[in-house]
Amino acid sequence: MTTQEFEQIKLTRASRVQQLRDQLDRLLDLKLQELVDDDVFKAKQAGMKTEINELEQQAFLASDRQQRIETDTRRALDIATYGLSVLLHGSTKKKRTIARTIGSSFIALDGRIEIKVSDWLIPFGRATSLVAGPGTLQQPSIVTQVRTRQRPHFGSRKRKAAVSAAVCSLWQSIVDDVRTALAANIDSIDLPEWDEFGDLRE
Structure with a gap:
């Protein structure tokens, strides 16, 4: 994977995380207006939070891996x-x-x-x-x-x-x-x- 490809994946992942957080905000607004019941709210909130955590973990691992690749490139x-x-x-x-x-x-x-x-x-x-x-x-x-x-x-x-x-x-x-x-x-x-x-x- 080239540096450019890595940066593109990084941006795509960050964009998805922000999109999920915006959806969480809108979901909370709906809940406060009592436009969504408790079970639906809890299920959707849990699903989006899980995806955010997975994406952030992927970002951490990818950053660590990319740092190692850059270090090994210099050593090579x-x-x-x-x-x-x-x-x-x-x-x-x-x-x-x-x-x-x-x-x-x-x-x-x-x-x-x-x-x-x-x-x-x-x-x-x-x-x-x-x-x-x-x-x-x-x-x-x-x-x-x-x-x-x-x-x-x-x-x-x-x-x-x-x-x-x-x-x-x-x-x-x-x-x-x-x-x-x-x-x-x-x-x-x-x-x-x-x-x-x-x-x-x-």
């Missing part, structure tokens, strides 16, 4: 930005943490460990590929460019602006895809926390 982007460096240079414990986080299965092959990455990492395929062409320097990954605020260092000003615009557009698409993938797997994903220096917290 941390993995894409700094994970390779930790795998190459980190301690054995940190390497295991990264492997456990990104892997869905592990196969020992000729003295090496082959890691099959989890499906939720697929959106990062576009994010981590390097851009290279004849006569050009390799550029950092999309994730690294955006999160470390790097800029293209080749070509004219117009060329740099065009590349930056393309990177930002792709970045937004990647973030949406990652958020959607995490939302679909939120109960089975456990992402580690990173510090401000791009290292895993112990």
Whole structure:
């Protein structure tokens, strides 16, 4: 679910709650005017109050879930930005943490460990590929460019602006895809926390 879809559901739920409260007010007015008997009043009032409570509980759970999705999206982007460096240079414990986080299965092959990455990492395929062409320097990954605020260092000003615009557009698409993938797997994903220096917290 995208942030926009979440906000739309949130607004729809809030609108329904307000509608029910307005109906409760009108029901009370009818009761005070003795235009509805006790049994009907109690039944309708109980039904509307129950629906309001259910909607408010749903809102609370959805907000908590959305907060977790946003936190895990940031942590997933941390993995894409700094994970390779930790795998190459980190301690054995940190390497295991990264492997456990990104892997869905592990196969020992000729003295090496082959890691099959989890499906939720697929959106990062576009994010981590390097851009290279004849006569050009390799550029950092999309994730690294955006999160470390790097800029293209080749070509004219117009060329740099065009590349930056393309990177930002792709970045937004990647973030949406990652958020959607995490939302679909939120109960089975456990992402580690990173510090401000791009290292895993112990």
